[in-house]
Amino acid sequence: MSFPAADTDLLSLAFATTPGAITVSRVRDGVYIAVNHGFCEMSGFGREEALGRSSLDLGIWYDDDERRRFVDGLLRDGVQRNALCRFRRKSGEVFHGHMSARLFDRDGEPHLFAVTQDIAEIVRAQQQAEVSEARLRTLVEHIPHGVRELDLSGTILLENPAHARLFGYQPGELLGTSALDLLADPDLAARMTAQVLAQEPNGSGLTVGSYTADMRRKDGGIIHVRVDWSLLRAADRAPTIISVLTDLSATVRAEAERRRYVEELTRSNGELERYAYIAAHDLREPIRTVTSYAQLLRRRLESHGALEGETAELLDYLESGARRMSTVVDDLLTYSRLQTDALPFASVDLGVVVESVRASLARTIAETKAEVRTTPLPVVLADEPQMLQLFQNLLTNALRYQPLTLGHVPVVNVSAARRGNGWSIAVSDNGIGIEPQYFERIFKLFQRLHGQRDYPGTGVGLAICRRIAERHGGTLTVESQPGEGSTFRLWLPDEPPVLAGESGGDQPAS
Ligand code: ADP
Numbered sequence: 001m002s003f004p005a006a007d008t009d010l011l012s013l014a015f016a017t018t019p020g021a022i023t024v025s026r027v028r029d030g031v032y033i034a035v036n037h038g039f040c041e042m043s044g045f046g047r048e049e050a051l052g053r054s055s056l057d058l059g060i061w062y063d064d065d066e067r068r069r070f071v072d073g074l075l076r077d078g079v080q081r082n083a084l085c086r087f088r089r090k091s092g093e094v095f096h097g098h099m100s101a102r103l104f105d106r107d108g109e110p111h112l113f114a115v116t117q118d119i120a121e122i123v124r125a126q127q128q129a130e131v132s133e134a135r136l137r138t139l140v141e142h143i144p145h146g147v148r149e150l151d152l153s154g155t156i157l158l159e160n161p162a163h164a165r166l167f168g169y170q171p172g173e174l175l176g177t178s179a180l181d182l183l184a185d186p187d188l189a190a191r192m193t194a195q196v197l198a199q200e201p202n203g204s205g206l207t208v209g210s211y212t213a214d215m216r217r218k219d220g221g222i223i224h225v226r227v228d229w230s231l232l233r234a235a236d237r238a239p240t241i242i243s244v245l246t247d248l249s250a251t252v253r254a255e256a257e258r259r260r261y262v263e264e265l266t267r268s269n270g271e272l273e274r275y276a277y278i279a280a281h282d283l284r285e286p287i288r289t290v291t292s293y294a295q296l297l298r299r300r301l302e303s304h305g306a307l308e309g310e311t312a313e314l315l316d317y318l319e320s321g322a323r324r325m326s327t328v329v330d331d332l333l334t335y336s337r338l339q340t341d342a343l344p345f346a347s348v349d350l351g352v353v354v355e356s357v358r359a360s361l362a363r364t365i366a367e368t369k370a371e372v373r374t375t376p377l378p379v380v381l382a383d384e385p386q387m388l389q390l391f392q393n394l395l396t397n398a399l400r401y402q403p404l405t406l407g408h409v410p411v412v413n414v415s416a417a418r419r420g421n422g423w424s425i426a427v428s429d430n431g432i433g434i435e436p437q438y439f440e441r442i443f444k445l446f447q448r449l450h451g452q453r454d455y456p457g458t459g460v461g462l463a464i465c466r467r468i469a470e471r472h473g474g475t476l477t478v479e480s481q482p483g484e485g486s487t488f489r490l491w492l493p494d495e496p497p498v499l500a501g502e503s504g505g506d507q508p509a510s
Pocket of ligand 1 (some may be wrong): 270432450
């Protein structure tokens with residue numbers, strides 16, 4: 001082959017400017033007789049270094065077998081196109097190139113015209129892509145979620161081992177089958193397909209969605225699965241759907257179990273309350289009888305002048321026992337009515353509530369010379385009579401559980417602060433305090449830490465307070481140092497829950 005003279009100018013322009021390496025060498029000894037700028041850039045050799053020497057002299061070929069195969073093909077066919085070969089730069093760095101070459105005659109002697117493109121960058125990118133694909137494949141192989149690829153008809157094209165395991169199959173066993181057949185409800189298949197196909201791309205241009213469905217395992221068992229899918233559209237292949245499947249069966253079972261447990265607890269609590277209510281209600285009558293006969297007896301004995309000595313003492317015991325029983329029964333009735341007498345939540349000014357409690361305790365406050373201080377208190381959504389009851393109990397306790405030492409001045413502080421999505425209201429005193437091991441016990445029914453003689457009471461007050469707090473979706477806790485005083489903290493959420501079964505009225509009227 002030779003070039004017509006008219007094209008020579010154009011050819012030398014292309015020779016000089018092409019970014020690829022162009023070389024002309026003699027076939028006889030492989031000596032370069034022309035190299036372009038692209039060759040110098042790519043190989044690292046200067047033009048003077050290369051001209052008059054062969055590629056073998058310069059050590060340009062990385063693998064001699066590759067060179068031989070290339071030259072043999074060239075001599076056989078006269079041409080070679082885009083052969084993938086490895087070369088070595090002057091620096092020793094090895095790179096991949098695509099080499100094309102053609103034989104031609106020059107001055108009656110065979111010469112070789114070769115063009116080489118450096119594809120090091122492409123190879124590097126490809127290697128990186130292979131590494132990240134391998135990493136992705138390992139991830140998909142090992143994640144505990146089922147992953148699968150479907151075509152638009154629902155046929156499973158790919159699945160990871162977790163997908164097969166989820167349905168009780170061997171890895172790969174589901175390939176080629178329809179994912180729609182796994183749905184427990186055959187009617188759902190059509191709806192699911194329609195939903196996936198109708199889904200519009202989101203703001204990021206992705207077509208994604210999720211659904212949960214009951215699916216059938218190989219052994220017939222039903223599992224509840226969440227499917228997060230995304231539609232893959234590629235220019236060079238048919239669209240497919242990649243889905244990640246999460247088995248929710250255990251969560252669903254646990255939730256059903258929890259609901260059953262709560263229902264059972266609510267039911268048995270309700271029964272207990274009704275029982276406590278009936279017992280307390282029915283006890284009132286005999287207590288009244290005892291009280292009235294005791295009164296009658298007292299009057300008779302007095303009129304006969306016989307109320308003295310041991311008889312008077314025994315009658316006192318009888319009366320105080322009956323009084324105490326009556327208080328316990330009244331407290332128990334209050335406790336068991338908390339749910340049934342409950343009012344719907346409304347705005348309640350806790351400042352007003354605490355003021356009216358303070359007024360009702362005015363006598364005790366005056367007698368004990370106590371100081372009751374309050375900071376501004378919030379308006380909350382609550383049941384007002386229950387708030388009155390709660391603060392009445394807390395303030396009564398704060399004033400009551402004080403050292404019996406002469407001259408001691410009880411000091412009670414009521415303050416409020418925001419905490420989370422609600423208010424924390426603290427009632428603190430400088431009283432006798434509570435040992436930490438009793439912090440929980442005191443909130444249980446009938447639990448008391450003291451004898452009646454020093455500190456009379458029924459052990460129901462704090463149980464009432466905690467139930468009120470809980471009914472409002474809040475909490476009631478205590479912090480205390482024995483001998484230093486106690487702080488009771490009531491936390492109330494801004495939005496109390498709407499509780500089921502709060503209609504009331506299913507207990508006998510008192
Ligand atoms: P009661 O006061 O009728 O005994 P409570 O349920 O109100 O019943 O209180 C339970 C127990 O908790 C009390 O007997 C007392 O031992 C302890 N207690 C309650 N409030 C305080 C307080 N402010 N300081 C110290 N102890 C307290």
